[in-house]
Amino acid sequence: MxxxxxxxxxxxxxxxxxxxxxxxxxxxxxxxxxxxxxxxLPFGRKPPGKLVVPVAGVPRTAIADSFGDARGGGTRGHHGTDIMAPGGTPVLAAADGTVEKLFESKLGGTTLYVRSPDQRWVYYYAHLSGYAPDIAEGRRVRAGERIAFVGDTGDAGAGNYHLHFGVQRMAAGERWWQGEDVNPYPLLAGSGASR
CATH class of the missing domain: 1.20.5 (Single alpha-helices involved in coiled-coils or other helix-helix interfaces)
Known part of the structure; x- marks a missing residue:
């Protein structure tokens, strides 16, 4: 040889x-x-599976895929799916997890981050009008549980009530804001009845 x-x-x-x-x-x-x-190999993992529609009363068929749409006058892409609903509509946990962060941001307004039990996924809820009374960082939540309410905070625009819902794939050791954005639409729009 x-x-x-x-x-x-x-x-x-x-x-x-x-x-x-x-x-x-x-x-x-x-x-x-x-x-x-x-x-x-954290980025080789499969997605978390079909999620609960995170806005009470919204059928899966009413959700549109807005991931990647232009935002900020075309300066950035949209990193989630917007789900339209009247202000004050209950926001539900899309999956089991632990509330990792309650945060106020310029773009997202009142936001909430839930990390999956296996630490591999973060579910992001933005433009909220407020949190459910018993929600706090470190609290465990179950899929379908009320965690917040639809609002128009951040850059949503007054009266533009909706939930911005995002999903991030997390590598070991990454914090709540560091994940890789994944299109949540296929995880929300799957066949079957919503909760």
């Missing part, structure tokens, strides 16, 4: 050993090899 062949073989063996070191074939804590690989 030539010197180049030996180098290639050595690189393959080193790569296989490095990959094998990520896997534990002993007691894996009940996790499959695939789950352990997904934990190490």
């Amino acid at each position: 030539s010197r180049v062949g030996w180098v290639i073989l050595a690189l393959i063996v080193i790569g296989a050993l490095a990959f094998g070191s990520m896997l534990s074939f002993g007691s894996g804590g009940g996790r499959t090899v695939r789950e352990r690989v997904e934990q190490v």
Whole structure:
């Protein structure tokens, strides 16, 4: 075998050993090899699955895909899906999780961030008129539970009542604002009845 062949073989063996070191074939804590690989490769994970429509009374068929639409006079893209509803309509948790942050921002106004139990997803709710009375950072919420109310805060514009709903894929150690935006529309508009 030539010197180049030996180098290639050595690189393959080193790569296989490095990959094998990520896997534990002993007691894996009940996790499959695939789950352990997904934990190490955070952006290779599948989406969280169909979510609860996060605005009470809004059918899935009423949701439009506005992800990527121009915002700020064309200076930025839209990083979520807007769900129109009257002011004060209850906002529901789209999935189980823990309230990670209650925040006031210039663009989003009154906002709320919920992180999934596996820490891999953050659900973002913006333009809220306020929070449900018992909502606080660190509180666990269940899918379909009332967490806030539709408003027009931030840059929504007075009287433009809607929920801006976003989903972010999170890498290990990322904070509530650091995730990778994912289009929530396919997760909301799936077939089946909404809650």
